[in-house]
Amino acid sequence: MQKLGEFKLPNFFNYPPYFTLQPVRETREKQIQLWKELIIDFCRTQKIFVIALEVDFPLFSNAAIERSLSHEAREAFLSALVSDGRAEWMDKGHRKCLVLWHRIQDWADLIVNFVKENGLEDSVMTVEEIRSGVESRGTELHGIDRTVLMRALKQLEHKGKLAIFKGTSADDEGVKFSL
Numbered sequence: 001m002q003k004l005g006e007f008k009l010p011n012f013f014n015y016p017p018y019f020t021l022q023p024v025r026e027t028r029e030k031q032i033q034l035w036k037e038l039i040i041d042f043c044r045t046q047k048i049f050v051i052a053l054e055v056d057f058p059l060f061s062n063a064a065i066e067r068s069l070s071h072e073a074r075e076a077f078l079s080a081l082v083s084d085g086r087a088e089w090m091d092k093g094h095r096k097c098l099v100l101w102h103r104i105q106d107w108a109d110l111i112v113n114f115v116k117e118n119g120l121e122d123s124v125m126t127v128e129e130i131r132s133g134v135e136s137r138g139t140e141l142h143g144i145d146r147t148v149l150m151r152a153l154k155q156l157e158h159k160g161k162l163a164i165f166k167g168t169s170a171d172d173e174g175v176k177f178s179l
Helices: 025-046 071-083 104-117 127-132 146-158
Strands: 050-052 087-089 096-099 124-126 162-165 174-177
Touching (some): 071 087, 104 146, 127 174
Antiparallel strands (some): 050 096, 087 096, 124 174, 162 174
């Protein structure tokens, strides 16, 4: 089995036709499903949140079989993730895609669990501490994309579980939990 770093690639990754959009609808649907799962799994394990279509992305080519996905195929697979609510285009030209290996609601649930597990129910943290602080080490929140984190925090704020307050800069935005 081929690997990308520590990541084990599925068998279809070595099958040249899977690097070309398939013309038969049923085959294409299966192909898209396999690629969606691969992209989500890879992004989750590598903590990748943004895929730029114009930039080399490790999954989009396989040197061993001398195959690369066309721009059309890359966009098709990412658009399928967008349709599933597992990704969002970050620009109108569909050049950058925000991958949501957890939906925003699931990230919000992870934040609530993190707060409870660490006894932070009535405490204040900066947004940066949640992303890269000692408490978040070893959790899925460590290294979370700031855009994703802010959207999850805003969802929790809307539900009355926390308050976000501005600091003097974006680096010291604070969060007061009230769970």
